[in-house]
Amino acid sequence: MEPCTYVIFGATGNLSKIKLMPALYHLEVAGLLPEGTKIIASGRRAWTLEKLHQEARAMIRAKARNGLDEAVFARFQARLSYFQGDLSVADMYPALAALFASHSEYPGNVAFYMAIRPADFGTVVENLSTHQLLDETHGWRRVIIEKPFGYDLESAHALQQRLMRYLREEQIFRIDHYLGKGTVRNVQVFRFANVMLEPLWNRNYIDHVQITHSENLGVGSRADYYDGAGAMRDMIQSHLLQLLTLVAMEPPASMEAEALRNEKVKVLQSIRSIPSDAVHAQTYRAQYTSGRIQGEKTKAYLDEDNVPPCSVTETYAAMKLYIDNWRWAGVPFYLRTGKRMAENQSVVSICFKAPPKQFFRTSQLQKMRPNWVLLGIQPCAYLKLEMTVKEPGMEMHTRQTTLDANLREGDVPATDAYEDLLLDVIKGDQSLFLRYDEVEAAWRVVDPVLRVWAMERDYIPTYPAGSWGPEESRRLFEREDQNWRDSMNPATKN
Template sequence: MNADSCTYVIFGSTGNLSRIKLMPALYHLDVANQLPQGTRIIAIGRRPWDQEKWLAELRDMIQTKVKDDFDEKIFQRFSARMYYHRGDIDQAECYSELAATLNQKSLFPKNIAFYLSISPADFGPVMENLSNNHLFDEESGWRRIIIEKPFGYDLDSAQALQKRISHYLTEEQIYRIDHYLGKGMVQNVLVFRFANVMLEPLWNRNYIDHIQITHSEALGIESRADYYNSAGALRDMLQSHLLQMLALVTMEPPVSMEAEALRDEKVKILKSIRPIPKEAVHAQAFRGQYAKGVVDGEKVNGYLQEENVPANSVTETYASMKLYIDNWRWRGVPFYLRTGKRMAKSQSTISICFRHPPLQFFRDTNIQCMNPNWVLLGIQPEECIRIEMTVKEPGLEMNTRTRSLDASFRNHDEKAIDAYEDLLLDVLKGDRSLFLRFDEVEYAWRIVDPILQTWAVERDYIATYPAGSWGPEDSRLFDKDAQSWRSSLTPECK
């Protein structure tokens, strides 16, 4: 699929996401000669900068990110694509002046992608203003819009936001971005499952005991208190990233890698997840909040001591839940998802635990207990696929140990590609397979809504866990005493 030259219009271009992710990603695409010739980038910001000041800031963004790999010649080519448009997104002139700029036919390609790196509360007003200035009209080229999460605050607000933006755009024009889906290892989950025929007969309730998906962060909330205190861990990570990973691990093989076929199968899985009735919320979900502790040898504050956090906040910084998928393949298999801030380590992993082998064969030996087989998928920072197997120890006695078969995702000489590079290029190609369709978003909200509603009225208490730990004690989630959280990608002795 070829990419068309286009004009990338980035709202919020002076903000944190643009500085850390978007501008470096676009620069790397230029380095790799993946930006089509003629592609231009309009950076929209409130700050009273001129073109020269913007390019100086851009240089700083790129040099900070790429460090020793900075190439002056390529940066000059990249900066020639840039145009700084000073404007306040709350004012009508910003859009009329933008329309006038884009109408300079010789300068800007007629295919236009609008990236909304702004507060979700501004999505509707910005789209209305763009529509009023005929900037969504596709008479002379395509129009696409990229929306960052969160898409809504709950099911009702997501549906209301969708209703509003569908006044201006068709579903084919909307690219709801989940940067997790752009990660190479997440995409490798599909290849691992569907390109290796030996796995398919085992990938079901007959052989798999349970599946865990963990996203842990050693960092706290940093300077995001205003956003985080109104969102919490369940909205911030579980509803979006972790449910998407669950769908990729459990979905049926799509008929092709074409976008709609892939997304159809993900929706089928989300629709098959057993609803959590409100009376079952405490049995299937748990929340916690980090207290003071030690991270990397340094004492750190608890959540309530963070700047701009209300003293009586019960916002969760840790959330876990148990789900069941009521279909033929997964009936009865529990799925455990967890995420948290200020945990012992920053990592994202998918851990698949197979059933215990029958021990009758070993009943007259020293083997009393045998670890189950695991398939471990490291998403970040360690990208790996490991299959743990039981082998006999050398020696005269019948003793066993666990060994892992490693299938490294990346060779030592291969550089990691940031997820945003992949996704920004897919927008140019019109490839929507790694972007969310609205029914995916809607069914994900349906899954977590009962939990959000229950927690919203329980304002008097929240469990705590020491910063630097693996979270609060939530073992009541597990179906069996033998099940517990897996936090390591190396063999664990039980």
């Protein structure tokens, strides 16, 4: 890998503090940052280099997996410099260009990380281009953009049109940190490196698929952003639809970025659109009220700081989707996400169909439970296969048993998704970054729902904090015997 200059706009903010600086430090620990790589932290605050070092030390000390290693931090600190500037002031950009021109120690390859408000993406890129900071004469230029990419389909298209005036598609790295999680990558390996389940991975054997991301946290300090976004935009349009593509995609021709992303786009484009008169039949939204989580009383969403008292923003969203292609025709995919729920959990649950013939009609086995494959994303990385077995003894009693593979061996610590993604930017590997047609196709899935919800401003259903969400969302399921899969532990007995 060639060295590069990482320029972090918004380096004094929360994203840099919680994710970016610790991730870059851990790359330093692993010896993965190319020799000569530099990091320019840019922000409006009047920090000196010494102040940046102090702040970086505090950021990393709070997040370092094995504590702060002084020798490693000394190497990392030597890469850091600080550039004070206000992105809204035009004079900042020629000053940044002059910094590059006058300091030969900064590598010509430059990655600009936009840890800033989405509303500023277009303006900042335009200014970078105006002052030749996107000129690739002496090395590559790449721009990393955090989600959300647009507020809806129309705004996403407008942003794309603006960016394409100054950048090529291969220069844009639309980051979705969810795709960097190790277990999400394991979904690809599970699908395409094992032939055991591939013959069953279709409409003939799979009854339905559930994808759940639940959090027991509230909106916290993100209310200003969250109230304008809601659960559908914040999680389903990006993270959960990406998981769906990995579960449902056809084997790509290779694991090269474009081949992989082509297959993901095909899945998104095959999702049956939801007409406005079917929105209530295929989606459900709700908002958390007060409750108890881990024994502590929690506030309702409307009582959170900076939340408008009449807000009808959803903190829970669920939807039923169909993929109209040969493999998945007729198989429902159920997606749900929510805040202030019972547990922190991200899991893909695949439910298989019942056997075509019931051999034990006169025995205790009249209600056979289905087989499941469970792919745990967080907080635990695992693969579980649930099967029915006979209990020891004379009578025909059964129980569920689990073939359980913990995907993190021994004491190997989990890496943060940003570590892989920041390194992939240096490599130029876009496999886990979103291409614009992926973004556009995902917006086309949720846009009809958001338009209907936007007209319903008088009322929103609620659910108590600490629960698994509103019971009424069960109506999305096609049969009475189907329900949300909450527990990852199998029932013990039939």
